[in-house]
Amino acid sequence: MKTIEELKEFYNSDLMGDLKVLEEARTKIAKKLILINILCGIGLILPIILFFIIPLLGIILGIGIIVLWIFLAIKASKGYKSDFKSKIIHRIIKFIDKNLEYFPEDKITEVQYMASRLFPRTPDRYNGDDYVRGKIGETEIEFSEIHSEYKTESKNGTQWHTIFKGLFFIANFNKKFKSETMVLPDVAQKMFGNLIGNFLQGMNKFRGELIKMDDPEFEKLFVVYGKDQIEARYILTPSLMKRITEFQKKSKKSIYLSFINNKIYVAISYYKNLFEPKIFSTLINFDLIKEYYEDMSLAIGIVEELNLNTRIWG
């Protein structure tokens, strides 16, 4: 895994050329869009006036102009997004590891998402993109952005709620875990303090037995469920727990992990899309790329941590 300094160098030397070209394209598109917005905005005045004279005509013209507006906007920014993905993101992925392959339109399958048992609720809508797969050392990995939602019907209509939105990462191991272990963000301990929090967590038998870990900072932030007390501690060594804790403190994102059969699932949630290039703000921003890189680093770092201890998982 490369360091941030190496990333910065790559960013400044290799990536900057493409970024500048795309940035030019972006400013052109931004200007075009502003023009379209102004023209169509003004154009809507006519249908509004007409609405008071001949309502039907007003409505039809209004809808027509809105459709035209959307059509023009999409046409203007077409190609920009896919250009960004194929040039910039593709190259970042290759920089991280030459063996990784990038498929902008693909995603982790819903079957695998459910197999992680991190989010037991079946989603009514399941989307994702920016799929990557390959090998880190001896371990096969794959990940993508995922957005899963459920809906509720009320008299106001259908409402959509997010179950999970963020980076979903899977790594294959060569041997099977004896049982399931899960690490989830700790809500109860935060709300109710240790004694009651622990009691409530113990009640949640659905997820298996509560396993109390010996790193107090980790325990405050996460709750561990599993069926085998020893195997859970075998996986969650003091150094792995530290790594996860540090990441959570720095990124302030919710992290979910599970270890089932022969796979490790890591889900890191956040509210925005990782790779959607913005139109109205500059592309030349190292922080955007750094943030993505750090999320990837956690996921790959976990794999490396479990590899480097020369475990043969006997």
Add this chain to the structure above:
Amino acid sequence: MIFIIIIAGAILFFILFIVICVNTLIGKKNQVINIFGSMDAMLKKRYDLIPNLITSVQNYMKYESQLLKEITELRTKALSSNISDEEKVDINNKLTKSLGGIMVAVENYPDLKANQNFLQLQAALNEVEEQIAAARRAYNAAVTDYNNAIEMFPTNIFAGMMGLKRKNVFEISEAERQNINVKDLFNK
């Protein structure tokens, strides 16, 4: 009439309370035994690897014969059937230290480091050490849980009656905590 119902309810509640407390204590006591059992199984895996290790290295490691002898003796002691749990733990801590010493000394034998057989053994031993470490932590967690139940209200009321005593967690004694001194190894 209502009076009788209230009394009956109170008695029922009281019985339920006693049952829950006693069962909690028993559950935690058994969890400690359970985990010690698992740890024992992992320690046994380690005993099984040792003879193989000794034969692999003793032709190479001419200077460590004393250390190898120690390991063999510790293993024999650990396998004997009439030692207490605490002695077992003590012997195994010593074994961990001695095995660590061998692994450090191996750095000086490039032939040995290239030997396939030895490398496999080393990987297997590492694996077992990790599992033993995990088991030790699990045991400490179970014992802490059990000790808490014995000493905290309201389960402490029953702990005395059931004759349950505090157990000790695994500690590594100060002497063993010190890092292995490689020069000492060579002077053996």
